[in-house]
Amino acid sequence: MANQLTIIGLKGVPMVQPGDDLTAITLATYAESGLAPEDGDVLVVAQKIVSKAEGRIVAVPAVEPSPEAVALAAEVDKDPRLVEVILSQSRRIVRHRRNLVIAEHRRGWVMANAGIDHSNVGPDDGIERVLLLPVDPDASAEALRQGLMDTTGKRIAVIVSDSFGRPFRCGTCGIALGAAGLPALIDWRGHPDLFGRKLEVTETGFADEIAAAASLVQGQADEATPIVLVRGLSWSAPDKPAAALIRLPEHDLFR
């Protein structure tokens, strides 16, 4: 909780390439923005640049579609090679219709196209490429957190964010795919309300709310700002990775 937050889109993030050092990039964007890392900073980093740095790029022409991918591609009117990539990242296909596949990603996220991203995947050499999600976004967040700690000595939390479509509600919303150095989920059970009664809200999706806030400055289009600094947050709950935000089907009364 906090009384005042500042959310700053850090400047000067370069076009990230496979193998790039996100710690060095992040520190350069702090400097470019005239800021220095501080204890308690929370950095929200768009999944896209994490995936690029991790080399999670697939050249579509090199993909050999399976018969299953060919069949689904015909149903949804997509490139079978793209559908093959989606299937390779998925546990199961939840629903589909023309131009859209909702998949349960291997790591449990239910999302459009298993998170395969088709926009902003350069270079502009005429070869079609797509971007997969990071292999383990909590580990990606932890690696950046550790890199920043080793270099600066500061306690900085990291969230790897994405935008998800949602059941029941229109419009995507920023969410946390990965988190390190903060509680992705906060348990409020037993805290008293204003009148001393037990609170009815049990858990808040802390990292998702931070990712949603950062999404307001990350942007969608050509002014994209993939590294966002959130200042002013504090918490007392123990650290918890973003994997804790995935609701198991057997506990999900909304499904």
Next chain:
Amino acid sequence: MANQLTIIGLKGVPMVQPGDDLTAITLATYAESGLAPEDGDVLVVAQKIVSKAEGRIVAVPAVEPSPEAVALAAEVDKDPRLVEVILSQSRRIVRHRRNLVIAEHRRGWVMANAGIDHSNVGPDDGIERVLLLPVDPDASAEALRQGLMDTTGKRIAVIVSDSFGRPFRCGTCGIALGAAGLPALIDWRGHPDLFGRKLEVTETGFADEIAAAASLVQGQADEATPIVLVRGLSWSAPDKPAAALIRLPEHDLFR
């Protein structure tokens, strides 16, 4: 979009009573916080104080439970009078289990207990009370927006926020029940990405992301800050009420 946002929990919000003037209360909290209203301010007001001001309070002892409520109450182990209130606000019960009813509220929100709130409903006179959602949160937001405009001459947008549990993800997240003076939903279709390709994200839940951001300072417990000021946002999309965020079942591939 914005490069820097400031999110401020306004100080000195009193215990709101039925009939209270939210415009006057909001202006007093600006003053208490040493701030003056500015064009472009976005105020996120917790549903709870809107409902209280609108007198949406039900005294539980006065409720006469229907046979349907008695039957459901036995299944979920809740007070039949409370279940009666939930049913009165709902189109249908989506799912239920011990101590939890997921309902589709009359206005289309799918949420725990049809939004009936049991905590922080004073006064502390021993009579159990619950709080219903505002009758029309978009209208509530518009009334406050208009009141602030009439009094100050400033263009101030208003969101009436709540916290929702979510399918697929653990933890509640702030969402917009009502909105006025901004686009609750932004349509990005046709905007180019960094390489000039068409963006794949189609719509963003702008007001939901703002409500989630505000939730980080609104708090859950005794330090609650129900009026939050967001500064630094800008947008070019046309105004759209929060009703636009409700996804119709026939368009909802996630269900």
